[in-house]
Ligand SMILES: Nc1nc2c(ncn2[C@@H]2O[C@H](COP(=O)(O)OP(=O)(O)OP(=O)(O)O)[C@@H](O)[C@H]2O)c(=O)[nH]1
């Protein structure tokens with residue numbers, strides 16, 4: 001998925017196709033060398049010896065891992081919704097239990113769980129491939145994130161690109177910053193939701209969607 005060297009590409013898009021809304025620090029590509037230096041510094045700061053056998057390759061490895069985990073910074077996730085097809089379906093389309101991995105922007109530790117993404121097409125063609133809903137979650141997740149913003153960004157992208165009658169996004173996740181450190185509450189799960197259009201204005205439509213999500217098993 002990711003290109004070699006500093007020319008980072010996800011989904012084949014140019015590395016310069018960045019999200020205009022994203023606050024940027026002047027980088028349109030991942031700076032591999034700088035990341036390696038930073039990881040080496042971190043190891044030194046922790047009192048480790050980056051030259052010892054087991055750690056010699058670690059800065060380069062960790063930098064590559066971050067390049068992959070932050071791939072959504074270097075592409076516009078909305079591009080995954082560029083291709084739509086004509087289908088006059090006007091009822092809810094819902095994909096549940098999409099595995100989701102992201103990194104919390106406060107601690108850069110993972111939060112992971114599942115996303116449920118649904119929309120009501122407008123009946124005038126704009127239907128997307130089901131896999132694109134999962135790809136959208138994936139790319140917005142591949143940024144330093146907070147769960148609330150991730151949830152809204154996925155909902156807003158669907159709203160913007162498909163002009164649907166309604167959108168619902170629910171994310172259930174465990175934050176490792178709450179499990180393996182800090183308050184140490186493994187198993188605590190956070191649920192966030194974002195609704196747009198009819199699913200925001202109509203309590204009965206929203207209740208129906210939430211019922212489909214809750215009763216999925
Ligand atoms: N709202 C929200 N908070 C988050 C998310 N991820 C992590 N946090 C919280 O971000 C907060 C950062 O709090 P701080 O007091 O600045 O940092 P801290 O001293 O490391 O806090 P503790 O985690 O309580 O040890 C913590 O309460 C985290 O639980 C998220 O996705 N959404």
Ligand SMILES: [Zn+2]
Nearest residue numbers: 104106107177
């Ligand atoms: Zn955190």
